[in-house]
Amino acid sequence: MRNREYIENKLDNVENSLMNCHRLVNTQAPASEYKAQIAKTIELVQEVRNAVDNEPRTASEVGGK
Numbered sequence: 001m002r003n004r005e006y007i008e009n010k011l012d013n014v015e016n017s018l019m020n021c022h023r024l025v026n027t028q029a030p031a032s033e034y035k036a037q038i039a040k041t042i043e044l045v046q047e048v049r050n051a052v053d054n055e056p057r058t059a060s061e062v063g064g065k
Contacts (some may be wrong), residue, residue, distance in 0.1 A: 017037060
């Protein structure tokens with residue numbers, strides 16, 4: 001995997017964003033903060049998907065799909 005560090009960093013960002021969602025629930029934050037955090041997390045997941053899609057596929061992945 002060429003971009004392992006990039007992908008791991010993005011996954012760390014997703015994890016941190018989800019932990020922040022947990023904090024928002026515990027502090028009963030306004031709905032607008034929930035929505036902003038959820039939107040950020042969805043964007044991070046899409047960035048990870050794009051990074052994975054850009055990785056070269058192995059022979060077994062190409063044959064299996």
